Amino acid sequence: GEDVEQSLFLSVREGDSSVINCTYTDSSSTYLYWYKQEPGAGLQLLTYIFSNMDMKQDQRLTVLLNKKDKHLSLRIADTQTGDSAIYFCAEVPSGNTPLVFGKGTRLSVIA
Amino acid sequence: GAGVSQTPSNKVTEKGKYVELRCDPISGHTALYWYRQSLGQGPEFLIYFQGTGAADDSGLPNDRFFAVRPEGSVSTLKIQRTERGDSAVYLCASSPYGQGQETQYFGPGTRLLVL
Numbered sequence: 605g606e607d608v609e610q611s612l613f614l615s616v617r618e619g620d621s622s623v624i625n626c627t628y629t630d631s632s633s634t635y636l637y638w639y640k641q642e643p644g645a646g647l648q649l650l651t652y653i654f655s656n657m658d659m660k661q662d663q664r665l666t667v668l669l670n671k672k673d674k675h676l677s678l679r680i681a682d683t684q685t686g687d688s689a690i691y692f693c694a695e696v697p698s699g700n701t702p703l704v705f706g707k708g709t710r711l712s713v714i715a
Numbered sequence: 716g717a718g719v720s721q722t723p724s725n726k727v728t729e730k731g732k733y734v735e736l737r738c739d740p741i742s743g744h745t746a747l748y749w750y751r752q753s754l755g756q757g758p759e760f761l762i763y764f765q766g767t768g769a770a771d772d773s774g775l776p777n778d779r780f781f782a783v784r785p786e787g788s789v790s791t792l793k794i795q796r797t798e799r800g801d802s803a804v805y806l807c808a809s810s811p812y813g814q815g816q817e818t819q820y821f822g823p824g825t826r827l828l829v830l
Contacts, residue, residue, distance in 0.1 A: 608757070635816050646719075646806065647758070647821040654816075692757050696816075702748060702771065703819060705757030 608693055608706035615712045622680040624709045626693030631674060633695040637703065638667065638678045641690045650678070650691075680711075688713045717741075719822035721807050727828045728797055736792040736825045738807030744820075746813030747790050749782055750806040752824070758806055764790060765813050797829045 609627045616622045628636065637652040653660045653667045653676070660667045666679040680687055690708040697704060720739045728734050740747050745766050750758035760774040764784045772782075779797075784790040794801055804826050808819040 639821075644823075646823040647808075649818050649820075652818070694757075702760035702763055702774070703750075703758070704760070707755070707757045 608695055608704055610691075610693055610706035610709045612707065613710050613712070615714060616683050618683060618685060618713055618715050620683055622678075622683045622687070622711055622713075624678045624680075624691050624693075624711065626676040626678075626706055628674050628676065628693070628695045628704075630695060630697040630704075631671070633697055635696045636667075636669065636676050637694040637696075638665075639692040639694060639705075641692065641708070643689075647692065683711075683713050685713045685715055687711060719807055719809055719820055721805075721822040721825050723825060724823065725826045725828075727830065729830050730797060730799060732797050732829075734794050734797055734827065736794075736805050736827070738790045738792070738809075738822060740788065740790070740807070740809030741820055742788075744809035744811050745787065746810045746817070746819075747784060748808040748810075748819060749790070749792050750808065752804045752806055754803075761792070761805075763813070770813070794827075797827075799829050802827055802829045 607629045638650040639647040664681045668677045690710050692708045693706040694703040722737045747764040749761040752758040762782050763771040767787045779795045782792045804824040806824045808821045810817040810819045
């Protein structure tokens with residue numbers, strides 16, 4: 605079945621770059637997403653990438669996709685304390701619409 | 716409405732009781748999704764509605780769980796004979812047409828605690 609794997613914790617200093625990694629198993633996934641969840645809040649869509657793209661940049665966010673290795677990463681430039689949250693990688697397996705999420709990476713930003 | 720809303724925000728119940736959780740999607744969105752997020756886990760899919768009908772209910776864990784969307788807007792997730800293992804945050808999301816590339820917009824969730 606589908607499975608999305610992420611490392612559970614990441615700690616960075618304010619102003620540094622953060623890189624959150626994700627691997628997925630369904631090679632036919634057409635869309636891959638990054639969601640952010642702050643304490644007590646719902647999931648906020650950060651960005652997404654189509655499977656026919658290698659990279660997508662959106663202000664401080666850069667998404668890299670390696671389809672061969674089924675590896676997705678999210679880079680946050682100039683990380684701020686407000687970026688502290690849990691980041692979820694999610695895929696939409698081919699032919700389906702429900703999202704399949706990883707367990708999330710908790711990003712802690714040290715001032 | 717402006718976003719997806721869910722009520723109640725918190726629900727405490729006793730083992731064996733019946734609960735209903737409500738989701739009010741973004742106006743005009745035909746697709747509605749329920750997910751469950753246990754502590755330390757990512758959200759897991761429960762059921763997906765396209766209009767009034769359940770297009771995919773493969774994520775419902777057992778027959779104690781049931782969901783309806785009678786008029787194609789508000790949805791209610793119903794849990795019978797609650798168990799302590801049902802404690803989780805129940806998230807609702809909606810999207811315009813239910814197509815794979817659409818953004819799913821999430822509500823803040825209902826935190827259910829079964830004592």
